[in-house]
Amino acid sequence: MKNNNLTNRLIKWIVTALDFAILWGILWITVELIPGFEKWDEEKSTTFWLLCSFSLLLSEIRFSTIIHQRQVSAGDILKRTTMLVATYTLLSYLLLRAVHFMSKIGWRFVVIGIGLLAVLLLARFVERWILKRLRSAGYNTRNITLVGKGVALQKLCDKLTKNPTYGYRIYSQFEDAEHFLNEIDKGKKKQKLGDELYLCVPRSERQLIEHISLLCDRRMVKFYYVPPAYESLNMQSVFIDDIEVFASYVSPLEEPLNRVTKRLFDIVVSIIALTIAAILLPVVAIAIKMQSPGPLLFRQRRTGIDGKEFWCLKFRSMHVNSDADRVQATKDDPRKFAFGNFMRKTNIDELPQFWNVLKGDMSIVGPRPHMLAHTEQYAALIGKYMVRHFVKPGITGWAQVTGFRGETRELWQMEGRVERDIYYIQHWSVWLDLRIIWMTAKTIFKRDKNAY
Numbered sequence: 001m002k003n004n005n006l007t008n009r010l011i012k013w014i015v016t017a018l019d020f021a022i023l024w025g026i027l028w029i030t031v032e033l034i035p036g037f038e039k040w041d042e043e044k045s046t047t048f049w050l051l052c053s054f055s056l057l058l059s060e061i062r063f064s065t066i067i068h069q070r071q072v073s074a075g076d077i078l079k080r081t082t083m084l085v086a087t088y089t090l091l092s093y094l095l096l097r098a099v100h101f102m103s104k105i106g107w108r109f110v111v112i113g114i115g116l117l118a119v120l121l122l123a124r125f126v127e128r129w130i131l132k133r134l135r136s137a138g139y140n141t142r143n144i145t146l147v148g149k150g151v152a153l154q155k156l157c158d159k160l161t162k163n164p165t166y167g168y169r170i171y172s173q174f175e176d177a178e179h180f181l182n183e184i185d186k187g188k189k190k191q192k193l194g195d196e197l198y199l200c201v202p203r204s205e206r207q208l209i210e211h212i213s214l215l216c217d218r219r220m221v222k223f224y225y226v227p228p229a230y231e232s233l234n235m236q237s238v239f240i241d242d243i244e245v246f247a248s249y250v251s252p253l254e255e256p257l258n259r260v261t262k263r264l265f266d267i268v269v270s271i272i273a274l275t276i277a278a279i280l281l282p283v284v285a286i287a288i289k290m291q292s293p294g295p296l297l298f299r300q301r302r303t304g305i306d307g308k309e310f311w312c313l314k315f316r317s318m319h320v321n322s323d324a325d326r327v328q329a330t331k332d333d334p335r336k337f338a339f340g341n342f343m344r345k346t347n348i349d350e351l352p353q354f355w356n357v358l359k360g361d362m363s364i365v366g367p368r369p370h371m372l373a374h375t376e377q378y379a380a381l382i383g384k385y386m387v388r389h390f391v392k393p394g395i396t397g398w399a400q401v402t403g404f405r406g407e408t409r410e411l412w413q414m415e416g417r418v419e420r421d422i423y424y425i426q427h428w429s430v431w432l433d434l435r436i437i438w439m440t441a442k443t444i445f446k447r448d449k450n451a452y
Helices: 002-033 042-062 074-098 107-136 151-161 177-185 206-219 256-291 338-346 353-359 372-381 385-390 411-427 430-445
Strands: 142-148 168-174 196-200 222-225 236-240 243-247 297-303 309-315 363-365 394-396
Touching: 002 042, 002 107, 042 074, 074 107, 074 430, 142 151, 142 177, 151 168, 151 196, 168 177, 177 206, 196 206, 206 222, 256 338, 256 353, 256 363, 256 430, 297 372, 309 353, 353 363, 353 394, 363 430, 372 385, 372 411, 385 411, 394 430, 411 430
Parallel strands: 142 168, 142 196, 196 222, 363 394
Antiparallel strands: 236 243, 297 309
């Protein structure tokens, strides 16, 4: 573990050093190459560079890189880097003002912050990609020991080892915990246990769990207890005052502040999107009317939050037909007309739904709302189906950007969609929403095979 920790620290220091190099590069470009920038004397220039560098140093102490961590998401990286740049920008501004640095940096100060965020984000994902390749090649790995047996332990083992970019390798494995202890006690006290040990035995074996945990402490090995699958209730622990209870589903959106934050974000973005829709409206209206007689908008009753029904709006992308409320669109659906097919592939048909967002029927990100016939059908087939209605439906969602967009020909496809919708409900954050929006935006330029 010692060498492993040293490698991780080295990675962290290299990434931090690159952050400073990026900052200095952006500062140099801003000061030296942007026309009209005030030329400073040596004292003033030194003050500017030192305070900006000191601000980044303080920011790095609070929001240092986390790409060396093995199971860190893109959303975590986005959040950490954004907070790093925001803290740096605020600190550098306050410090420059504190020393009466009166130079009129103006809008260039904003350019520095935006440029730093953009370049750091790009650097983070390049650095992460390089690190994943190194781990896949066998470098910077962690050795794990597995003790016990069962579905829960095997599932964890598969998760940790089947993705080589995590950098985990099985060092040793014992199906019987007593046999494991006997091996340690029979003169093999120097036997190495790797970097981490995962124990899966019934909770009733308390003495055994404590014994192995203490053994790991003495060997400086991280200890993890994995409850057997039959003992796991798949519920989350919550507290009512000082009493612990377990709930089947807990969402961050149950907190009033989180709901207000999400609603304000929805309002601001929907106003911007509706402005864009208004600009495109004449072109879209003419194209639809030329190719297919009928209304400009398609209105359909769909299931919303708490199972309530609402009218969902879209630009009409199909000829008027009697099957619209019961039959899903297919890849070569004869009901679609040419411009309608283009709108569906580029998500233009969804623009009117920002009115649903502004009204409060929908959110920008959330489980996609389904037609009433599908709600009735799948609620009877999938036990957890209605859980997805604990939050507002969205224009885009976690299921849509992770491979479950479009037609659901088989039951497993809808089960996968529901599973991802529930994951979103339980793990909501502003950063997850931003990540989903970014992944959705990419499909406009990189065609989604399920976008039809």
